[in-house]
């Protein structure tokens with residue numbers, strides 16, 4: 001029986017969630033590809049199957065505890081969960097003085113609360129075996145705020161704090177908890193479709209590559225338990241920091 005990977009927050013094929021799913025399947029894991037848009041996650045599953053891997057699409061909203069619970073139960077019933085990645089989180093930019101509480105809360109729900117639902121359910125499954133890896137996707141906003149990103153920064157830094165707390169609580173019980181800070185724009189569908197001028201102005205290697213990112217997640221997953229990384233940050237060589 002194959003072990004399973006669950007990737008929650010999968011969108012278009014040229015996006016991080018999709019690329020993480022593809023790389024997880026190459027590691028011989030059966031992948032639960034989870035996101036809100038069935039057409040997107042079905043496309044990712046088709047791509048995995050075309051390459052000889054196995055996967056299934058599981059429509060799921062990270063902010064709905066029942067849906068997250070069903071996802072994790074389905075994955076655990078298929079085979080033991082060995083890798084779980086919480087990748088949901090859009091950027092949520094916005095002018096602070098006109099921002100509504102609903103918008104601020106929505107950013108927190110997706111970036112932080114969903115991570116709580118996800119990790120709690122995954123931990124219920126993996127703790128009895130004392131093995132498994134949970135990785136959270138972070139952003140520059142996980143570690144520093146900047147104008148127009150108050151809601152996103154509050155959400156992502158909350159997720160980072162959650163990851164750090166879980167690492168200190170559950171690593172001694174054999175569960176590897178990782179947090180990856182993506183410090184800069186990703187060269188993927190989100191930016192190429194919505195901000196083509198920004199992508200052009202970034203120039204060659206001005207944005208972070210999807211394969212390099214996915215490989216970093218898999219490196220954390222592959223680490224032996226006597227040499228674990230909790231947090232990794234990734235940026236292109238051009239980025240000042």
Ligand SMILES: NC(=O)c1ccc[n+]([C@@H]2O[C@H](COP(=O)([O-])OP(=O)(O)OC[C@H]3O[C@@H](n4cnc5c(N)ncnc54)[C@H](OP(=O)(O)O)[C@@H]3O)[C@@H](O)[C@H]2O)c1
Pocket residue numbers: 008009010011012014015016017018034035036037040060061062063087088089090091110114137138139140182183184185186187188190191
């Ligand atoms: N794009 C960047 O430049 C960038 C930079 C730094 C960090 N990041 C982080 O990297 C991660 C992936 O970003 P990405 O832009 O490459 O997107 P992606 O991995 O292609 O897609 C993430 C997907 O998560 C899904 N999602 C959003 N809210 C969700 C929810 N409530 N429940 C389930 N799924 C949900 C969305 O798909 P649906 O709308 O179809 O559900 C979205 O397309 C995010 O955590 C993001 O904050 C991105």
